[in-house]
Amino acid sequence: xxxxxxxxxxxxxxxTQKFEAGKQDGTLIINMGPQHPSTHGVLRIVIEVxxxxxxxxxxxxxxxxxxxxxxxxxxTWGGFIPNMGRVDYGHAMAWNWAYVGAVEKLxxxxxxxxxxxxxxxxTEFNRLTSHLLWWxxxxxxxxxxxxxxxxxxxxxxxxxxxxxxxxxxxxxxNFRVGxxxxxxxxxxxxxxxxxIPHFRERLPMYKDLVTDNIILRKRIEGxxxxxxxxxxxxGCTGPVVRGAGVPxxxxxxxxxxxxxxxxxxxxxxxxxxxxxxxHVRVAEMEQSMRIIEQxxxxxxxxxxxxxxxxxxxPSMKPPAGEAYFNVEGGRGKIGVYVVSDGTxxxxxxxxxxxxxSNLNAFAEAATGTILxxxxxxxxxxxxxxxxxxx
Amino acid sequence: xxxxxxxxxxxxxxxxxxxVWLGLNALVLVYCERKFAGHIQRRPGPFEVxxxxxxxxxxxxxxxxxxxxxxPDNADGFLFWxxxxxxxxxxxxxxxxxxxxxxxxxxxxxxxxxxxxxxxSFNGLALILAGxxxxxxxxxxxxxxxxxxxxxxxxxxxLTILAITFMTGTLNLTEITNxxxxxxxxWIIWKQPLAFIVFIIAMFGETNRAPFDLAEAESELTAGxxxxxxxxxxxxxxxxxxxxxxxxxSVCSVLFLGGFQGPIPGFEGWWWMLxxxxxxxxxMIWARWTYPRVRFDQLLxxxxxxxxxxxxxNLLATALIIKL
Amino acid sequence: MSIIxxxxxxxxxxxWSLIVGLKVTGKYFCKPLITVHYPREVxxxxxxxxxxxxxxxxxxxxxPAMPKCISCMMCVTNCPSKCLKLVKQKAPKLTPEQEAEKxxxxxxxxxxxxxxxxxxxxxxxxxxxxxxxxxxxxxxxxAKSLKFSNNMYWVATSRKEMNIDLLARxxxxxxxxxxxxxxxxxxxxxxxxxx
Numbered sequence: 001x002x003x004x005x006x007x008x009x010x011x012x013x014x015x016t017q018k019f020e021a022g023k024q025d026g027t028l029i030i031n032m033g034p035q036h037p038s039t040h041g042v043l044r045i046v047i048e049v050x051x052x053x054x055x056x057x058x059x060x061x062x063x064x065x066x067x068x069x070x071x072x073x074x075x076t077w078g079g080f081i082p083n084m085g086r087v088d089y090g091h092a093m094a095w096n097w098a099y100v101g102a103v104e105k106l107x108x109x110x111x112x113x114x115x116x117x118x119x120x121x122x123t124e125f126n127r128l129t130s131h132l133l134w135w136x137x138x139x140x141x142x143x144x145x146x147x148x149x150x151x152x153x154x155x156x157x158x159x160x161x162x163x164x165x166x167x168x169x170x171x172x173x174n175f176r177v178g179x180x181x182x183x184x185x186x187x188x189x190x191x192x193x194x195x196i197p198h199f200r201e202r203l204p205m206y207k208d209l210v211t212d213n214i215i216l217r218k219r220i221e222g223x224x225x226x227x228x229x230x231x232x233x234x235g236c237t238g239p240v241v242r243g244a245g246v247p248x249x250x251x252x253x254x255x256x257x258x259x260x261x262x263x264x265x266x267x268x269x270x271x272x273x274x275x276x277x278x279h280v281r282v283a284e285m286e287q288s289m290r291i292i293e294q295x296x297x298x299x300x301x302x303x304x305x306x307x308x309x310x311x312x313x314p315s316m317k318p319p320a321g322e323a324y325f326n327v328e329g330g331r332g333k334i335g336v337y338v339v340s341d342g343t344x345x346x347x348x349x350x351x352x353x354x355x356x357s358n359l360n361a362f363a364e365a366a367t368g369t370i371l372x373x374x375x376x377x378x379x380x381x382x383x384x385x386x387x388x389x390x
Numbered sequence: 391x392x393x394x395x396x397x398x399x400x401x402x403x404x405x406x407x408x409x410v411w412l413g414l415n416a417l418v419l420v421y422c423e424r425k426f427a428g429h430i431q432r433r434p435g436p437f438e439v440x441x442x443x444x445x446x447x448x449x450x451x452x453x454x455x456x457x458x459x460x461x462p463d464n465a466d467g468f469l470f471w472x473x474x475x476x477x478x479x480x481x482x483x484x485x486x487x488x489x490x491x492x493x494x495x496x497x498x499x500x501x502x503x504x505x506x507x508x509x510x511s512f513n514g515l516a517l518i519l520a521g522x523x524x525x526x527x528x529x530x531x532x533x534x535x536x537x538x539x540x541x542x543x544x545x546x547x548x549l550t551i552l553a554i555t556f557m558t559g560t561l562n563l564t565e566i567t568n569x570x571x572x573x574x575x576x577w578i579i580w581k582q583p584l585a586f587i588v589f590i591i592a593m594f595g596e597t598n599r600a601p602f603d604l605a606e607a608e609s610e611l612t613a614g615x616x617x618x619x620x621x622x623x624x625x626x627x628x629x630x631x632x633x634x635x636x637x638x639x640s641v642c643s644v645l646f647l648g649g650f651q652g653p654i655p656g657f658e659g660w661w662w663m664l665x666x667x668x669x670x671x672x673x674m675i676w677a678r679w680t681y682p683r684v685r686f687d688q689l690l691x692x693x694x695x696x697x698x699x700x701x702x703x704n705l706l707a708t709a710l711i712i713k714l
Numbered sequence: 715m716s717i718i719x720x721x722x723x724x725x726x727x728x729x730w731s732l733i734v735g736l737k738v739t740g741k742y743f744c745k746p747l748i749t750v751h752y753p754r755e756v757x758x759x760x761x762x763x764x765x766x767x768x769x770x771x772x773x774x775x776x777x778p779a780m781p782k783c784i785s786c787m788m789c790v791t792n793c794p795s796k797c798l799k800l801v802k803q804k805a806p807k808l809t810p811e812q813e814a815e816k817x818x819x820x821x822x823x824x825x826x827x828x829x830x831x832x833x834x835x836x837x838x839x840x841x842x843x844x845x846x847x848x849x850x851x852x853x854x855x856x857a858k859s860l861k862f863s864n865n866m867y868w869v870a871t872s873r874k875e876m877n878i879d880l881l882a883r884x885x886x887x888x889x890x891x892x893x894x895x896x897x898x899x900x901x902x903x904x905x906x907x908x909x
Contacts, residue, residue, distance in 0.1 A: 030527070076792075078794075079794030081794075081848060082794055082795075082847075085848075139682060143683025144679075146742075149432060153748055166766070167847065168766055173848040173849070208731075208734050208735065208738050209739070212734065213681065213682070213735050214731050215682050218685070219688075313854065314794075314854065426743070429747070431742075432747050432748045433748075437751070676739065676740065679739060680736055680739045696725075
């Protein structure tokens with residue numbers, strides 16, 4: 001019994017039916033299905049194609065929904081931290097920070113200065129790993145197979161550094177309410193200080209091999225315009241909005257922790273195309289290194305330990321109330337909103353994922369482009385599907 | 391009858407030799423490609439099968455031969471299986487006129503270049519049959535693109551070869567090689583540098599390789615024309631592609647780099663030909679692992695707006711200079 | 715003039731970027747490999763010592779086979795994934811002398827001190843298939859009896875194998891330590907000889 005014999009009886013699922021309801025004549029409806037050779041995750045995009053041009057595109061989410069917010073209602077306050085590492089494996093420490101920051105706000109805990117510096121250093125290193133992974137995977141989508149290997153060479157050095165304070169290499173959960181799990185030992189600080197000049201030497205090589213390459217430039221320049229107006233409508237944040245010319249970065253506009261003590265720039269590009277977002281992220285890597293350098297210098301003079309004295313236990317009971325804390329992640333503005341009713345299990349944990357808003361801009365940005373450009377636009381948005389589906 | 395038999399035996403030997411050469415090349419090239427790719431990416435590449443992975447392509451070939459041959463439902467079986475065979479057979483023919491050594495020519499044909507150009511177009515036909523016979527919308531899309539690419543890139547190839555023909559006055563590859571005898575300064579590349587560059591780029595486009603490999607590695611977007619092929623069907627396409635690569639590189643080294651002639655007189659031999667061919671193949675593999683893919687419309691733009699005018703200009707300039 | 719720049723000079727510059735790209739990969743082609751070719755090579759010990767593998771017990775300094783654990787169950791209750799199972803030791807049965815002592819105390823009206831149960835656990839099972847490597851158990855142990863292991867090359871072929879008996883593992887490590895101790899004593903002696 002062949003599937004093709006039932007072709008006229010097969011209707012497709014809810015999303016396909018709704019999408020097909022608006023079909024124009026002479027177009028083809030295809031699925032960039034949940035299984036991608038690209039590395040974004042489990043994302044399905046239903047596209048209506050007229051020859052080569054995309055007429056309509058619609059992402060279908062939910063293939064990776066793991067109910068983190070529901071787990072927030074059954075897990076203790078301290079026991080939810082590993083979940084935050086899994087929501088976004090790219091920039092896990094930023095998600096950790098957002099949650100822990102919200103709980104600290106709720107409980108009125110003041111984090112010691114040294115712990116703040118440690119958090120900044122580790123999160124900025126994590127941002128470097130996230131951008132390196134994005135860079136390698138993006139170029140892989142576009143067809144070059146070696147830059148991802150070079151990026152992973154640097155990333156291995158970073159992971160060796162980051163495994164020291166956190167005993168993890170990808171899904172970090174070393175933040176605690178009141179500080180961090182472990183302090184940095186001397187060898188770790190030495191490795192960090194050695195990494196920065198090494199990476200600064202490597203960046204020109206990335207520029208020669210990839211950024212200046214004419215083939216790449218032709219693939220990403222002018223593709224996928226997401227301008228300021230679109231960003232405002234969809235709520236895009238992070239490199240997407242900075243690539244459109246708006247210098248909005250939470251570390252400068254709503255400084256949290258000790259970010260106001262560092263001197264760094266917010267790179268922006270005016271072109272609002274994929275190339276703009278690309279250049280913003282590459283420039284952000286340099287700025288992250290500046291922050292790390294300054295933080296390492298200021299670390300010695302910081303007071304306090306790596307965690308507040310009498311740190312609350314995982315089964316803590318914060319006073320009833322609500323708190324919201326947002327953090328600048330590698331993809332944009334990460335926000336966590338917690339509501340407590342005084343018990344040792346949160347009443348509600350709401351996670352605001354930057355990828356969710358960024359992805360929605362894809363549908364509008366991709367209309368009118370060629371099918372091959374859809375991959376370029378998708379890659380430039382730097383999506384991590386687990387954080388979109390949560 | 392006697393002369394027929396006299397001509398038949400060398401021909402049969404030549405065909406068998408071509409098959410052996412094709413098979414060996416496929417094995418060696420697969421291994422070289424994976425090893426070069428590995429070392430460019432700073433990893434070992436195949437290592438476990440045989441010492442340093444030498445037996446890897448052999449075992450891969452055996453694996454491909456052992457897999458099940460699937461025909462997709464509602465596919466045109468005859469066309470579906472004709473396509474890889476059609477892709478593969480002309481390659482054997484293409485090896486005939488190429489002089490691999492002073493006495494190592496399969497079949498000395500007066501119109502060798504014309505033969506090569508004519509039969510390399512079969513590749514395009516095979517791609518269409520593969521895409522159509524797969525009964526897969528992605529396959530048809532991919533095949534249409536691949537054919538447009540192949541057909542487009544044949545024209546600058548033809549024009550550069552015409553320029554060389556104007557210069558040398560012959561289409562016979564052995565004679566072209568003999569004209570480059572003597573020292574290294576006699577090679578045609580010094581007299582036709584623009585033609586060399588255009589030929590190299592057209593070579594990449596013609597064989598669906600390196601930055602122009604939309605048909606081959608398009609799996610990120612559409613599935614490509616050879617998606618429905620399993621086992622040996624895929625294996626034949628693969629071998630045919632490497633075969634075409636070797637043919638193109640051999641033709642390039644004959645036309646521009648002097649074929650089996652050495653840099654100083656008296657040193658000619660088949661090893662020079664092998665060296666030059668493999669140097670060009672190395673460049674092709676190197677380029678594949680360095681560059682991202684070109685978008686389809688940019689690919690065609692490159693051909694029609696850059697390569698074609700350059701090749702025509704080259705041809706006219708050559709004709710002008712010869713006349714004067 | 716700008717037409718010439720745009721259509722002739724810029725394309726030449728663009729093609730030069732392609733050559734530069736080839737130079738970069740060519741340079742890396744000639745450099746040594748950076749992957750660790752397992753099993754011919756292994757990760758160096760210094761790096762491995764900070765690797766956070768599965769959780770394991772720390773033995774007492776004087777008695778490496780005995781964990782520092784006091785069976786307080788803090789790790790078990792605080793684990794977000796509920797992957798630790800601890801069974802406390804029961805108080806030992808009374809010996810005949812203690813029975814006699816108990817009878818004497820009851821008759822005399824004194825309180826009989828029951829022998830206490832030893833503090834270390836009887837059974838400590840750890841289901842690695844559930845663990846999320848968060849370190850909450852390590853942080854909350856008052857006796858500092860848990861740590862991350864360096865067990866990176868561990869493979870298992872079934873779920874049951876991933877259910878580790880931590881006490882057995884500690885005993886194994888203790889015997890390995892005592893087996894290698896005489897060797898380490900020999901090394902300084904050799905160094906002293908040279909000096």
